[in-house]
Amino acid sequence: MSNTTWQLRLATTQDVAQITRCVTRAYEHYIERMGKPPGPMLADYAEIVAKHHVTVAQSCGVTGGVVVVMERPEGPLLDNVAVDPDAQGTGLGKRLIDSAESTALRLGASFIDLYTHESMVENVGLYMHLGYQETGRIEEKGYARIY
Numbered sequence: 001m002s003n004t005t006w007q008l009r010l011a012t013t014q015d016v017a018q019i020t021r022c023v024t025r026a027y028e029h030y031i032e033r034m035g036k037p038p039g040p041m042l043a044d045y046a047e048i049v050a051k052h053h054v055t056v057a058q059s060c061g062v063t064g065g066v067v068v069v070m071e072r073p074e075g076p077l078l079d080n081v082a083v084d085p086d087a088q089g090t091g092l093g094k095r096l097i098d099s100a101e102s103t104a105l106r107l108g109a110s111f112i113d114l115y116t117h118e119s120m121v122e123n124v125g126l127y128m129h130l131g132y133q134e135t136g137r138i139e140e141k142g143y144a145r146i147y
Contacts, residue, residue: 004059004064004087005059006057006059006064006065006087006092006095007058008055008056008057008095008096008099009056009058010053010054010055010056011049011055012049013049013050015054015056015063016045016046016049018056018062018063019045019054019056019063019066020045021063022063022064022065022066022082022083022084023040023041023043023045023066023080023082025085026040026082026083026084026085027041027082028041029085030117030119030120033119034117034119034143038117038120038143039143040080040082043080048068052069052070052071052079053068053069053070053071053103054066054067054068055067055069055096055099055103057083057087057092057095057096063084064083064084064086064087064092065081065082065084065092065093065095065096066082067082067096067099067100068081069100069103069104069107069112071107075104075109075111075112076103076104076107076109076111076112076113077112077113077114077115078097078100078112078113078114079114081093081096081097081100081114083096093126094130097130100112100114113147114127114132114147115140115145115146116145116146117143117144117145117146118137118144118146119144124146134146134147135147
């Protein structure tokens, strides 16, 4: 998939099965490290697509990535970014994060919050590289999260 041209668009209910598959493939390798499925693997994507800003990256009808932005009173939250393992290392994750940041700007925000599980050290490094700053660590929904 490294030479694939990805088209980003808003998700619809027809995308739910492929979103779920993409998220599962992106996060399943963390189960052993965390001792349980990561939160995004347990989410109801039909509900998420209906209620939140969800962008999918597709090529030839295949979903290679997804990003979820939730509106909150305190500001937008990049709740999940997932890239299929076959598309990782292609820059797709960065494009999806850029899309989430654009969504936050369209919502009138000058920032976007995000979090990751403390055991997902690769993500922490990526987010710091992209200019994000750690603002806190909390136990939330049974997960140790870094914001």
